[in-house]
Amino acid sequence: MGKRVTIADVAAQAGVSKGAVSFALNDRPGLADDTRARILEVADELGWRPSSRARALSTSRALALGLVLARPPELLGADPFFPAFIAGVETVLSQRGQALVLQVVPDLEAEAEGYRRLVSDGRVDGVFLLDLRVHEPRVQLLESLGLPAVTLNKPDSPSSFPAVCSDSESGIRRAVEHLLALGHRRVAHVAGPDEFAHAARRRAGWESALAEACVPPGPVVVCDFSAEGGARATRELLALADPPTAVVYANDVMAIAGLAVAAELGVKVPDELSVVGYDDTLLAAHVHPPLTTVSVDALAWGAQAAQTLLTYLEHHAADDVLLPPATLVVRGSTGPAPTR
Amino acid sequence: MGKRVTIADVAAQAGVSKGAVSFALNDRPGLADDTRARILEVADELGWRPSSRARALSTSRALALGLVLARPPELLGADPFFPAFIAGVETVLSQRGQALVLQVVPDLEAEAEGYRRLVSDGRVDGVFLLDLRVHEPRVQLLESLGLPAVTLNKPDSPSSFPAVCSDSESGIRRAVEHLLALGHRRVAHVAGPDEFAHAARRRAGWESALAEACVPPGPVVVCDFSAEGGARATRELLALADPPTAVVYANDVMAIAGLAVAAELGVKVPDELSVVGYDDTLLAAHVHPPLTTVSVDALAWGAQAAQTLLTYLEHHAADDVLLPPATLVVRGSTGPAPTR
Structure with a gap:
């Protein structure tokens, strides 16, 4: 090996x-x-x-941490996770005299180039690795560059970096269990892109909760976490001959777009369709009907990630951290399954 | 003087x-x-x-620009402008080998401290000054610190820094003119906090467009740009003895929350109430009904601000830039005024 x-x-x-x-x-x-x-x-x-990473650890001097985000700018603007996460990072960095160096790049290739530049410019002592991929290639890249990191969740490839983890699977499982208790037996999922580990985990949570209750998984539509994608997926699901009575979306933005499509088509939420989001963004409580969603504390995640990365840089080792489990916030968008 | x-x-x-x-x-x-x-x-x-600023200009070495944002973390997460703006900044910085150093702080006092730290650590060559206040105090602070800046819009106090401006007033004026053409004569405004220059300008645009048409200004509710604030303001307006037939909100988030309140109260949009937002966020086209809103190109604004700041650092002078005027995007949330 x-x-x-x-x-x-x-x-x-x-x-x-x-x-x-x-x-x-x-x-x-x-x-x-x-x-x-x-x-x-x-x-x-x-x-x-001793790796070059270890050597870099011994001579870290930048007093700055880096975050390179490979996302199309227009999608970045629609994702409320990211600014809340950064704000959480800042609560720790500001007290420790550390700065955050941010790069937003269009794709993974540019992200790799971004890390190389951060290293060659000596700009940062370590980086936050977000949006882990299935078959994550960046951990190895960072190790070979000697750039220490903390990962958000554990990568599926070997990693020498500490991880700060939030169990998204159990959050989605709670959402499905809530729907099952309401009598739903045809529960669909609107998933994020396959290549993202967190999208895959949310989908796995949905699937395993249904399997445990011996309920066959409803249809899945994979899209891109965007409002437009969520709308399109919802249209597709509601046009089925046997449409789902509940849909679990992989984020709030898609779920909110789904609520709008249902309203436009005259499908009553929650009487005819239950809708669940993921993130508990600030808007979730202020759409109609208010969105049932899985609440993730992005601020706490950012603070813990910063704390862990600084510990790792200081002591050359840091334990993995598992954040408190995500909670399900039940609001008006879920209700008893319609009788047919 | x-x-x-x-x-x-x-x-x-x-x-x-x-x-x-x-x-x-x-x-x-x-x-x-x-x-x-x-x-x-x-x-x-x-x-x-020669100011200390000019001296700093001659010796700039950090090859990094700074952005210090004084916003409560939870509000930051709800504002789609900020990540899109950063993404725009990055399109320029990444090509020029420049990094962006980001700080998120809770208030103006911490922001001032952030600038002092950036200067004493020699971390950045210049900063982006966002969210200008009425009676803006930070321009003078930056000048006294010798920290060059570009401002988003022109401050109302004397400034030696270049400004990159977007005419928000004319965007709102177009929105009001659109409503007047639809026969609305009772047009309310849900404003952002008084202390922000952009909130004041949006309110001024709404007021002057009505004044020019000899229509008395409808009620104004001032809130905080949040979904919760927008919901509360809408409840207040719809509970009036003579409620408005149209509401112009100072951002999309408040307008989307307003749509939800109308739906909850059984007030039909646009038949009984027209709703206009500001920002044209990605979600705007995917709520029910789709939101008529003023479209601002935050990405272009970020790119132009970065370009202008780099020019200023290089040549010690840069012209102010006026961005193309904001456009009104008409969607389903506005319609003819109801006849009473």
Whole structure:
């Protein structure tokens, strides 16, 4: 496999914490001599080599963290997660004298180029890795560039970086369980793009909750998280010969567009159709009917990610963090399944 | 008055461009000797003194621009202008090897502290000044810190910085004229907070368009640009003994919340109430009914602001830019005034 030996591997083998391994490998005081010797022995056995990342960690000086977002500008403007996340990051950085360097780029290729530039310019000490992909390629890129990172959720590829995780799957499961309890048996899903890990996880949550209740999964329409996509998907679902009685959307923006399509077509929400969003954006409570949605605390996520990345930069190790589970906020857009 | 003499003053008096003045004062080649001599004479006559700002300009090295936003995090997440603006800024910065340093702070005091920190850390060569206030205090602060800036719109206080302007007043005027042409004579306004210059200008546009048509201004409710505020304002207006037949909102978020309140109260849009927003966010076309709104190109605004700030940093002078006028996008939320 040629898999890189990480500090975590050494820690597991030596039976010590990742922090202790980091201290030993970086020759920092605070460890008993025999512990240090054992760790170095294990590291040697396993073939651990100091990466350029580790070297960068030892000499970090920029006092700035980076965020490179590969999103089409027009979609970025429609996603309320991102500014709330940044605001959360800032609550920590501002107190620590750290700056945030932001880049918005059109695609993954430009994102890779952005990281290379951040490294060559010495602009940042570490970066936030958002919007993880299925078969995530960027973790390896960052490791090879020696650019430390914190990832939002755990990538599906090996990663030596700490992760701050929010369990989106259980949030969606709660939404489906709520619909099942209301008698719905034909529950559709409007999913985000397949290549995004969070989109895949939301879809998996929807599917597994239905499977556990022995209810066959309703139709799925995959779109792009945009209002326009949500509208189109809703039209498609409502035009089916046997349309769903409930739709779980992968974000609020698509769900709000779905409410509008239902209103336009004269489909009453929630009497004839229940609608669930994801994010609990500020607008969710102020559409008609108010949107039942899964509430994610993007602000807390940003603050925790910043905290974790700074810890990682300081101690060369940081534990993964699991945020409190997302909650379901029940409002007027969901109701009992219609009797046919 | 003690008003500072600016490069613009010297340029006007000497009958040359601001660029020529900058070249002369910074002893850069490319000017005829007699022109240079005349400019220096005029500068001397008027009492022009090199500011710390000008000194900073000559030694700018950070190759980064700053944006400090004083907004409560939860409101930031609800404002689609900001990410689109940043994306526009990035289209220019990424091509010029410049980075964007972003700070999100809770209030104006923290914003001032943010600028001081950016200067003392030498992090940025210049900043974007957004959300201008009525009696704008920050221009003077930035000048005293020697931190060059570009302002979004012209501040109401003297400023030596270039401004990139979008005429929001004429956008709102078009919206009001559209409603007047539809026969509306009781047109309300849901305004943004008084202290923001753009909120004041939108309100002024609404008021002057009505005044010119000799229609008395309808009621005004001032709120905070939030969905919740827009909902509350709409309830207040629709509860009046003589409610308006049309409402012009200072942003889309409040207008969308207004549509929901109307739906909840059984007030038909547009048959009984016409609704106009401002921003033309991506969601505007996908609510029910689709929202008539004033379209502002935040992406172009960001790109132009970045271009202007870089020009200013390079040449120590840059002309103000007036963006193409905002357009009115007519959709289903406006219709003929109801007959009573």
